[in-house]
Amino acid sequence: LPETRLYQSNDKSPLQIFVRAKKKINDIYGEIEEYVLETTTFINALHAEAEIVDKAERELFESYVYKVAAIREVLQRDHMKVAFFGRTSNGKSSVINAMLREKILPSGIGHTTNCFCQVEGSNGGEAYLMKEGSDEKLNVVNIKQLANALCQEKLCESSLVRIFWPRERCSLLRDDVVFVDSPGVDVSANLDDWIDNHCLNADVFVLVLNAESTMTRAEKQFFHTVSQKLSKPNIFILNNRWDASANEPECQESVKSQHTERCIDFLTKELKVSNEKEATERVFFVSARETLQARIEEAKGNPPHMGAIAEGFQMRYFEFQDFERKFEECISQSAVKTKFQQHSSRGKSVSGDMRSMLDNIYERITIFRNLKQDQKNMLTERIQGTETQMMQVTREMKMKIHNMVEEVEEKVSKALNE
Ligand code: GDP
Numbered sequence: 001l002p003e004t005r006l007y008q009s010n011d012k013s014p015l016q017i018f019v020r021a022k023k024k025i026n027d028i029y030g031e032i033e034e035y036v037l038e039t040t041t042f043i044n045a046l047h048a049e050a051e052i053v054d055k056a057e058r059e060l061f062e063s064y065v066y067k068v069a070a071i072r073e074v075l076q077r078d079h080m081k082v083a084f085f086g087r088t089s090n091g092k093s094s095v096i097n098a099m100l101r102e103k104i105l106p107s108g109i110g111h112t113t114n115c116f117c118q119v120e121g122s123n124g125g126e127a128y129l130m131k132e133g134s135d136e137k138l139n140v141v142n143i144k145q146l147a148n149a150l151c152q153e154k155l156c157e158s159s160l161v162r163i164f165w166p167r168e169r170c171s172l173l174r175d176d177v178v179f180v181d182s183p184g185v186d187v188s189a190n191l192d193d194w195i196d197n198h199c200l201n202a203d204v205f206v207l208v209l210n211a212e213s214t215m216t217r218a219e220k221q222f223f224h225t226v227s228q229k230l231s232k233p234n235i236f237i238l239n240n241r242w243d244a245s246a247n248e249p250e251c252q253e254s255v256k257s258q259h260t261e262r263c264i265d266f267l268t269k270e271l272k273v274s275n276e277k278e279a280t281e282r283v284f285f286v287s288a289r290e291t292l293q294a295r296i297e298e299a300k301g302n303p304p305h306m307g308a309i310a311e312g313f314q315m316r317y318f319e320f321q322d323f324e325r326k327f328e329e330c331i332s333q334s335a336v337k338t339k340f341q342q343h344s345s346r347g348k349s350v351s352g353d354m355r356s357m358l359d360n361i362y363e364r365i366t367i368f369r370n371l372k373q374d375q376k377n378m379l380t381e382r383i384q385g386t387e388t389q390m391m392q393v394t395r396e397m398k399m400k401i402h403n404m405v406e407e408v409e410e411k412v413s414k415a416l417n418e
Pocket of ligand 1: 086087088089090091092093094095106107240241242243244286287288289290309
């Protein structure tokens, strides 16, 4: 897409709720950091000059410097995370690629994802891969070979491969959305490990179903476990491969209402994660493959319907866009709450604690100053007393000398007369 179009669509995106909140909280924490540093310098100087603060207090102030720096680091890395689940070949990778508008994740027969793949934005136009437990950046030239190799390599199914893709290539990556693709829920016995390692910090879950069949026990079981571990997870359900329904137009509507009812029941009655109204906004009928093809055509400057697979393209394309819009609203609101609520109350408590410590020090300084003033007053009084005494003594001495001189003079004149 031309850069300007990306900007336009992006600025209206609900993801901006998160983007703006992230900027704001980072700015506020920048100010808190300045305040903490300035205060600590002041406190250290106070200790050096007058020993009004003790060592323990100084250490406490310094600990705030580290605390604030650590929170700032976490805040700068905060993102919105969406995780995709479903049976193998339902189209999880295709949905992610369609949203990214590019074929980034390998998909199709022979490309079964047998470990977790995370796609996130990279800075500076770089594209590379990183395997779990290694800092090595594997060049993008090898992305396809590596993707193939991942299928053959005996990687633990709950391990993670991170794919870094240039932010400027996709507005979702630029706005800090991180995508996680999972191995099929049908292949794993370690659902607990999966959830503990990859799901606890996910803001949104997308269940990708195959619209040509019904939801399986494995798919349901996975989300039962998720909703036991997380309170009210945000779950979207995509009935993918809906293009296939074009072959049987006579039963399209009945199949659709049957799937819709089952999906809504699953969210409301079984998982109890949403009410009826919310649930109707969480179920979609799409074709990921077709959407991806349409977007690739669009990027070439062609009309999107050139990517159509079957009759009814426009409806499916709209539905995919509708899903993206609702998804963006949900993920940004959820991420703001889960990621920033805690940090903003931490920030409040840090500045509150420091304020009361400073109030306490100020009180001590006032007492100290009054004490000094009293000492000064006492000293002044004492000096004044000494001065009076001295004057008295001087006066007496003067009298004595005067008398002595008079006496001597008298004696001398008497002697002279004699
Ligand atoms: P995953 O294993 O769930 O990640 O599934 P993939 O995304 O790898 O898709 C498996 C195969 O189904 C690939 O050949 C895709 O091109 C194909 N596929 C995915 N989505 C659709 C769709 O909406 N319609 C059709 N006709 N094929 C699809």
